[in-house]
Amino acid sequence: MEAGLPAERLTHSGAPRPGTGIVHLGLGAFFRAFGCVYIADAMASGGGDWGIVGVSLRSPDTRNALSPQGWAYNSVTLGPDGEKARVIEVLNDVLVAPKNPEAVLSAMADPGVKIVTLTVTEKGYCHNPATGRLNADHPDIRHDLEDALPVSAVGYLVRALQRRRDAGLAPFTVLTCDNLPENGKLVRGLVLDFARLLDPSLASWIEAETRFPSTMVDRITPATTDADIARVEELTGRHDAAPVMHEPFAQWAVEDDFVGGERPDLAAAGAEMVSDVTAHEHMKLRMLNGTHSSLAYTGYLAGHETIAATVADPVYADFVRQLWSEIIPTVEAPSGVSLDAYADALFDRYANPAVRHRTWQIAMDGSQKLPQRLLGTLRENLDAGRASPALYLAVAAWMRYVGGIDEAGGAIEVKDPLAAHLRELSDAADTPADTVAALLAVDDIFPPELAARLQQPVTQAAELLWAKGARKAVQETTA
Ligand code: CS2
Numbered sequence: 001m002e003a004g005l006p007a008e009r010l011t012h013s014g015a016p017r018p019g020t021g022i023v024h025l026g027l028g029a030f031f032r033a034f035g036c037v038y039i040a041d042a043m044a045s046g047g048g049d050w051g052i053v054g055v056s057l058r059s060p061d062t063r064n065a066l067s068p069q070g071w072a073y074n075s076v077t078l079g080p081d082g083e084k085a086r087v088i089e090v091l092n093d094v095l096v097a098p099k100n101p102e103a104v105l106s107a108m109a110d111p112g113v114k115i116v117t118l119t120v121t122e123k124g125y126c127h128n129p130a131t132g133r134l135n136a137d138h139p140d141i142r143h144d145l146e147d148a149l150p151v152s153a154v155g156y157l158v159r160a161l162q163r164r165r166d167a168g169l170a171p172f173t174v175l176t177c178d179n180l181p182e183n184g185k186l187v188r189g190l191v192l193d194f195a196r197l198l199d200p201s202l203a204s205w206i207e208a209e210t211r212f213p214s215t216m217v218d219r220i221t222p223a224t225t226d227a228d229i230a231r232v233e234e235l236t237g238r239h240d241a242a243p244v245m246h247e248p249f250a251q252w253a254v255e256d257d258f259v260g261g262e263r264p265d266l267a268a269a270g271a272e273m274v275s276d277v278t279a280h281e282h283m284k285l286r287m288l289n290g291t292h293s294s295l296a297y298t299g300y301l302a303g304h305e306t307i308a309a310t311v312a313d314p315v316y317a318d319f320v321r322q323l324w325s326e327i328i329p330t331v332e333a334p335s336g337v338s339l340d341a342y343a344d345a346l347f348d349r350y351a352n353p354a355v356r357h358r359t360w361q362i363a364m365d366g367s368q369k370l371p372q373r374l375l376g377t378l379r380e381n382l383d384a385g386r387a388s389p390a391l392y393l394a395v396a397a398w399m400r401y402v403g404g405i406d407e408a409g410g411a412i413e414v415k416d417p418l419a420a421h422l423r424e425l426s427d428a429a430d431t432p433a434d435t436v437a438a439l440l441a442v443d444d445i446f447p448p449e450l451a452a453r454l455q456q457p458v459t460q461a462a463e464l465l466w467a468k469g470a471r472k473a474v475q476e477t478t479a
Contacts, residue, residue, distance in 0.1 A: 007239040012070025012089060019049030020092050023108050025153050026120035027054035027062050027094060033221040033244040035117055035177055037075055038252055038269045040090040046265030051092040053107045057120060057153065063094040065242035074232055074243040078354040085236050085243070097156070101149040108160035109167065114262040117175045118187070120153045122368035123417050125180070125190055129371045130447050132186055134193035145197055158194050161210065162202050171210040173258045177217045179289055181281055181372045184214030184255060213255035216280035218288065220349060221246040222357040247355050253280040279334040286331055287339070288346055290373040291323045294394035296362035297401045301470035307357045311350045315471060318478045320347065322390045330380040360413070366398050367418040367445050375450060382453050389461070393477045395454065396461040397470060399439050402426060407469050418444065432462035
């Protein structure tokens with residue numbers, strides 16, 4: 001490219017657009033780097049009208065960036081030896097829910113739409129992370145029970161299913177792609193909880209007619225930065241206002257349980273269609289997300305900016321291996337998978353220096369992540385009488401992190417729906433033991449019976465962490 005000349009803008013190629021078969025709620029970078037790519041591949045090989053209408057539940061930024069590009073964007077693979085860009089043209093439109101909830105509901109109630117996919121993050125389900133049940137006191141849920149134009153994902157699902165039932169249409173399949181255990185079952189429970197409060201006959205119809213397959217999704221996708229946008233422009237010669245950046249690896253295991261069997265040919269795109277995804281989900285949530293969060297809190301406190309930088313520190317490389325040795329005894333391997341080989345592959349993925357995945361990004365929303373990433377593993381180890389020093393340290397590091405002050409006395413920008421409450425509890429505590437006691441009492445995260453069993457070992461880890469700092473504590477815990 002000649003310096004000084006503005007780059008040509010990326011636009012839609014003009015290839016015929018498929019009809020819309022999918023509405024996606026929560027159009028973040030992850031789904032554009034993952035689900036959209038699988039669905040583009042599935043259509044390339046098996047055809048079908050599986051174009052996607054994306055919905056942003058909060059901000060108009062993605063819509064504003066993609067609209068002038070005709071909804072096309074680059075999916076950029078961050079290989080250890082270079083970047084490769086591919087244009088994805090699978091979006092037919094992007095809607096901004098708060099601006100036009102009616103348009104979202106009518107898209108979801110369109111007879112051509114067979115599937116609603118979701119990536120709304122853990123907190124987007126408005127549930128109690130400790131129990132997995134709908135939080136009926138959540139302000140968004142209270143709003144959605146009163147008002148036919150919803151704001152929450154669960155509200156959109158139920159109100160759109162209500163329209164379909166009233167119009168005599170079949171329901172859509174609800175395909176959640178968030179990192180929650182048995183995510184299909186979970187969202188089914190939340191949808192039914194909400195529908196029962198709204199209209200019990202609707203709940204019975206949903207229960208009988210709708211399908212909620214569980215899925216395990218995996219592709220590391222750091223947030224796109226301005227520097228990424230500039231590099232992609234250099235790489236492709238065209239300006240893309242919203243590329244997505246991701247590692248080469250991708251894995252999607254999907255329960256093959258769709259309304260009327262209608263779905264894209266995901267297997268042709270490399271997805272594993274299975275009858276029960278629980279083993280895949282447990283393995284991934286505990287071994288990947290569990291270590292991700294552990295590295296994020298302990299690594300951030302030691303000043304490591306990214307996961308790659310964290311595991312390049314030999315002390316942390318040993319720590320993550322120790323974590324896997326504590327986690328693996330609780331994981332049942334999916335058939336044909338070696339958990340040791342899975343851990344080795346994860347290490348290589350973390351170490352990829354081209355993926356600049358910030359510890360701060362992963363540290364976000366810990367209150368919503370801890371139960372499925374760390375606490376289930378800890379409970380099973382406690383039941384079996386197995387020691388888990390590295391996992392206790394990870395929980396203690398989360399407690400230190402949500403206190404909002406780093407080891408050099410600087411402020412931490414803690415992003416979490418419970419941030420203010422956690423900070424208050426932490427500020428009121430004088431010692432590491434007090435901090436641990438106060439935070440373990442938050443029963444949205446820690447069921448009381450588990451909290452009681454965590455008290456002593458997490459306090460011990462916290463005392464080490466407060467006294468020695470994260471890096472030293474990691475080192476001593478691993479030795
Ligand atoms: C990460 C995940 O941000 C996080 O909490 O642990 O987004 C992780 O990168 C993906 O689940 C990988 O598939």
